Amino acid sequence: DVKVTQSSRYLVKRTGEKVFLECVQDMDHENMFWYRQDPGLGLRLIYFSYDVKMKEKGDIPEGYSVSREKKERFSLILESASTNQTSMYLCASSFGGQNEKLFFGSGTQLSVL
Amino acid sequence: AQSVTQPDIHITVSEGASLELRCNYSYGATPYLFWYVQSPGQGLQLLLKYFSGDTLVQGIKGFEAEFKRSQSSFNLRKPSVHWSDAAEYFCAVAFNQAGTALIFGKGTTLSVSS
Numbered sequence: 310d311v312k313v314t315q316s317s318r319y320l321v322k323r324t325g326e327k328v329f330l331e332c333v334q335d336m337d338h339e340n341m342f343w344y345r346q347d348p349g350l351g352l353r354l355i356y357f358s359y360d361v362k363m364k365e366k367g368d369i370p371e372g373y374s375v376s377r378e379k380k381e382r383f384s385l386i387l388e389s390a391s392t393n394q395t396s397m398y399l400c401a402s403s404f405g406g407q408n409e410k411l412f413f414g415s416g417t418q419l420s421v422l
Numbered sequence: 423a424q425s426v427t428q429p430d431i432h433i434t435v436s437e438g439a440s441l442e443l444r445c446n447y448s449y450g451a452t453p454y455l456f457w458y459v460q461s462p463g464q465g466l467q468l469l470l471k472y473f474s475g476d477t478l479v480q481g482i483k484g485f486e487a488e489f490k491r492s493q494s495s496f497n498l499r500k501p502s503v504h505w506s507d508a509a510e511y512f513c514a515v516a517f518n519q520a521g522t523a524l525i526f527g528k529g530t531t532l533s534v535s536s
Contacts, residue, residue: 313465342523349431351512351528352466367523399465411458411524413465 315414328387332400339405341383346397390421428527443498445513454516455496
């Protein structure tokens, strides 16, 4: 089975800290995605990547950056965490193409105090 | 603008009753359509998807969905709901444009009463 692993299930950080959320997939998928999930807002796309060292902005990229140095790893970076970034963060991956099934990690619940 | 809408935020259905969750999209052509389910504390799991062909698609766990081009809809159905179906359901679309990714609706929470 495909496995998408997010390094932390729960994370608590302070305002202004630099935060790294890590995601690793083990199926050689080309595509990787970061979403945030908030009650009543569903999943909103932050960034995605179609290949190593490539990235595309999603719907809400402000305050975030990403890094994809290796195909299996896609990192989400909060340069200076703020309280409005408290959320559930979901990583996903898929094979190339836009009609491919997404495989999701279990999520990281980030609290910024 | 391209969008996907799930009109119902929360639905309660009696166990054994039928279920229909609504999904509408806004796009000039036919997108790729998906339904995902998220059980409490879990990641999202794909229930079914539609790309082309037969407009009635079968998925896992006894779910099906019907694509209706004239209504820009892709509603999810199940003839008889089980208590374990209580979860949050997300409709998602992939618009056939380079540089775009899957867009999700805001979700519908399903509660099942006994």
